[in-house]
Amino acid sequence: MAQPLVKKDDDRDDEAEYSPFLGIEKGAVLQEARVFNDPQLDPRRCSQVITKLLYLLNQGESFTKVEATEVFFAVTKLFQSRDIGLRRMVYLMIKELSPSADEVIIVTSSLMKDMNSKTDMYRANAIRVLCRITDGTLLTQIERYLKQAIVDKNPVVASAALVSGIHLLQTNPEIVKRWSNEVQEAVQSRAALVQFHALALLHQIRQNDRLAVSKLVTSLTRGTVRSPLAQCLLIRYTSQVIRESGSTQTGDRPFYDFLEGCLRHKAEMVIFEAARAITELNGVTSRELTPAITVLQLFLSSSKPVLRFAAVRTLNKVAMTHPMAVTNCNIDMESLISDQNRSIATLAITTLLKTGNESSVDRLMKQITNFMSDIADEFKIVVVEAIRSLCLKFPLKYRSLMNFLSNILREEGGFEYKKAIVDSIVILIRDIPDAKESGLLHLCEFIEDCEFTYLSTQILHFLGIEGPKTSDPSKYIRYIYNRVHLENATVRASAVSTLAKFGALVDSLKPRIFVLLRRCLFDSDDEVRDRATLYINTLGGDGSVVETDKDVKDFLFGSLDLPLVNLETSLKTYEPSEEPFDINSVPKEIKSQPLAEKKAPGKKPTGLGAPPAAPISTVDAYEKLFSSIPEFANFGKLFKSSAPVELTEAETEYSVNAVKHIFDSNVVFQYNCTNTIPDQLLENVTVIVDSSEAEEFAEVLSKPIRSLPYDTPGQTFVAFEKPEGVPAVGKFSNMLKFIVKEVDPTTGETEDDGVEDEYQLEDLEVVAADYMLKVGVSNFRNAWESMGDDFERVDEYGLGPRESLAEAVSAVINLLGMQPCEGTKNVTSDQLMRGTW
């Protein structure tokens, strides 16, 4: 019943589900597509068939390669018809089918004809279609027409060419870059949208040339840009220029006046764009912020939800860095708590929580309680997180905030939401000692009726660590032992572990714990019984009350100081044999591979200029490398390899970076060299290292690169001996020494005689950080206490003036090469670091 598209028909049924496409089938429509081949074309019918085909594609139906090709060839026949409507549908269809390169050739000539047609509608659309399906070779043929089209007096044609240019810039930048003059002319166009498209294209052509972008912005901010969209673009480019000009200038910020002027523009989108740009300026002052905040405050009481949302979202971001600047809007913000749109309400609340002061907390909490019941889980999570940070800001208010959290913990909610609450309570317990007892009790009550195994086990684990240290540990036992009766095997097993921890730490409870543990021996689950047996034995469960010795505590509370990922890979590679699995063989280095992988694609477009991506910075790769070089085989196990250090400026003819490999009694420098001059061949490349400023090191051998052709990275090594086990430090000056031979770039022949040459590299330093391994420690306090004073070193380092605490922290991390623990990287005070050496 594939009925053609019927316009209003009187005899149509009044069915509710009427659709012109009811019962449509791909096969039938493909059959119908044969009308395209009729010698007498019926444009109306053809349009209808195309609409049906597009409908099918739109509904997610896909055509096989053969079907698509058939349809494509049939559609190309329709260029014979002179019907405008049909032609538009043909264009649409070709774009949807995105034909392959060998098929494109069929329509090229028809489209090129349309491109030069008198009808503007044809020209504009033909340009868009052709640019969509074309490749580089064809593009050079039509380039002339495109350039003309850019400056065409019809704005539709000009826009079509410009937008196509923006897309083509991704694939054929070298061609589009030649259009710069025409595009520049189009920027001055009277038509608003043409100006917008021209500006976008011009900026993308020039985006790598800071000076040109800066000039462009300077000239346009003085002139008049008509289209609001173009004005928005200009604001973005301006803030980009401001950002890149950096903090070198003091005093008035360039272009700030322009941004501020845009706040008085008549289009709301421009006003908002400017306000947002001002709030995102680096190191924005409160004087600069004020006008932007004022505008946003006006938006808060707008009748349009989109405006309110935009304003409150921006203010929310500002509140993170400049809470004081936003306090003026608090009254408007409070009225938004009852906003129909829940996104707006949530943003308003979280902003208020950030800007609020201690006295307003109670009032806010009351408002939020009403609000919490009728928003979705994801918003609740945002609110919970905001409350957590509020509580950390005002520790004295923990009581009301903790009450609030425990109340919402009892209410209905999904896993993510409950997890956010539990995490918040755990963090509060950890950071606010006063909140510990009440917080733990709230958690205990929660696990009495908790449907999420993961949360139950987490809480039980946490109870095991914190519970025994409270004033009355016995009151938690009941909650824990209830789990052994009522829950699934996973929770039961973790409850057993928790009981054992209480037993180990609280001697008075020991006999009773033993009784409970013995009962667990009759559990139906293997793991639970195993754990119970293990703990009874380790705690000396023969009934006698003995001092728990240190080993047992270590076993129960010590964290496994291995990254679990490494342990997993080691266990997977372990083959059952006589030799037992040695846990010490598991590498402790935290692999930063995912990060390196992420960086790699970003590096690629930098092309020849950038140093070749260093060999994958994992220990594995280096270890393999060293085992393949006989000279280094007797150095023993590689302790650590540093990240590559650049020894040359990025844009010089020879690019060299160095990796420091630390062994027990040796240090090996690996120099990764790249020759970036096409007509040179380097031979016998060595690095002459002067170790006069590093007394404890003695050079043992140096391994040259035989030949270093253009753009192929090579490695030369220099090895040193150092006192075993001592973290010796020193400074090395380097000189690249080589023989240059000229290469004829056309034939690739090398001249026979070369010239000896040297090239000064920057100094390389071996510092304490090179001897540090980053070790992730899950529970810092335990690990710290277990290390004792013998390992403690107190040292003072001058950090110099730093702009912010965050910067100082990252400086410390880089200097010492240690791993920040327990997220202290982001906390503002009391920085703790550790590492092993």
Added chain:
Amino acid sequence: MSIYNYIYKKKYLFHPLKPERSDAFSWTQVQRFSWKIPPNNMESCPSIKNILLLDSEGKRVAVKYYSDDWPTNTAKETFEKAVFTKTQKTNARTEAEVAMFENCIIVYKFVQDLHFFVTGGEDENELILATVLQGFFDAVGLLLRGNADKKEALENLDLILLCLDEIVDGGIILETDANVIAGKVASNSLDAGAPLSEQTISQALATAREHLTRSLLK
């Protein structure tokens, strides 16, 4: 390469902001320098991730995706379903509403049993998205002669698809003025070329009706 150039190149320290020298080397240096700056992404230009037109049950009437965030049809349908359920209960009939979802900003507006959505990245200017939505919404209203509902939209699906094609091209905003959009789409529906003798009576009637409505529309 002459030995002079070789020495020159070695000693020459390029400064990006100094005016470039008029010899071949400084030009290559300029080229190289330009590669060092990471290519700026498309995001500096406002971009649209998708435009959706769904019915009152969340089924597709017409959709168009411009970004690769949803590679498969299943991913697209999941997204549409999620967007629909999330916005279903809101009242977006008088003013466009807005929501955040999966790192996207979605602005939406409903009329009768048609739900219009425009999605952009999370850093996108919401007001630009709202302008695009308004343009689409009003243009569809004009093209369907004021009675915008699902039935009418499906019957004139060709117009809706052309309308989408005229609003955004590959994620870049082409036009936001509803009158211009509708004008561009409508001018195509004229059967200018076909001689009258080839039309059946009903076709001729339909053509006549369309001519009439076009003239009314203007």
